[in-house]
Amino acid sequence: MGTPDGNPDSAAEWDARYRATDRLWTSEVNPALPIEVSDLTSGTALEVGSGEGADARWLADHGWQVTALDISPVAIDRARDTDARPAITWLQADLVADDVPGRDFALVTAHYFPIAAVDVAVARKLIDAVGPGGTLLVVAHAPEGVRAHGFDPADYIQPGDIAEMLGEGWQVITHETRERGRPAGGGHHIHDVVLRARRM
Numbered sequence: 001m002g003t004p005d006g007n008p009d010s011a012a013e014w015d016a017r018y019r020a021t022d023r024l025w026t027s028e029v030n031p032a033l034p035i036e037v038s039d040l041t042s043g044t045a046l047e048v049g050s051g052e053g054a055d056a057r058w059l060a061d062h063g064w065q066v067t068a069l070d071i072s073p074v075a076i077d078r079a080r081d082t083d084a085r086p087a088i089t090w091l092q093a094d095l096v097a098d099d100v101p102g103r104d105f106a107l108v109t110a111h112y113f114p115i116a117a118v119d120v121a122v123a124r125k126l127i128d129a130v131g132p133g134g135t136l137l138v139v140a141h142a143p144e145g146v147r148a149h150g151f152d153p154a155d156y157i158q159p160g161d162i163a164e165m166l167g168e169g170w171q172v173i174t175h176e177t178r179e180r181g182r183p184a185g186g187g188h189h190i191h192d193v194v195l196r197a198r199r200m
């Protein structure tokens, strides 16, 4: 991925980040996921940038058939070792280079998934993977938290950019900045930017 300097940019770099610790992220579901998904009828879900798998596990717990995708083989192996139930397919893939595995998902969800500003095609892959009547949920850290970690939010595609890409045939259900509830990133990430949209 053409991510700006300082962010992992390849499977090897993400692997190194995962290998550096037994657990990189919390094992709790990201707060926006239950808020936005609990009123949906479960079906097939694509969980993008699944990391250590907490969100995929929550989805499977709630009746979803999940394809959980991450660039890092270390993260995928770790997630599979934690939960090998058939409701979750753990898949190593790089969404910059690879196609989305499958189509017409009832839910495509991505939390804190870094899409470099130059990689508009990656955002398009997420949008196109949603089937008729399906939901796209993209959650990002709010800009102040991103800056606190030394990154420029303008270097990344934001939920608002994705909202502008949707066009006709989509209904935006939620597009807002809200308190995350549990600060993340050493306390810097206090607010989420949440985009939830439904393909008509």
Ligand SMILES: C[S@@+](CC[C@H](N)C(=O)[O-])C[C@H]1O[C@@H](n2cnc3c(N)ncnc32)[C@H](O)[C@@H]1O
Binding pocket: 001, 014, 025, 026, 030, 048, 049, 050, 051, 052, 069, 070, 071, 072, 075, 093, 094, 095, 096, 110, 111, 112, 113, 114
């Ligand atoms: C900030 S982490 C978020 C992990 C997880 N969603 C969470 O909230 O705990 C971003 C994840 O995206 C993955 N990732 C980064 N670039 C990717 C790409 N091009 N294709 C697939 N996964 C990627 C990383 O390996 C990492 O697990």
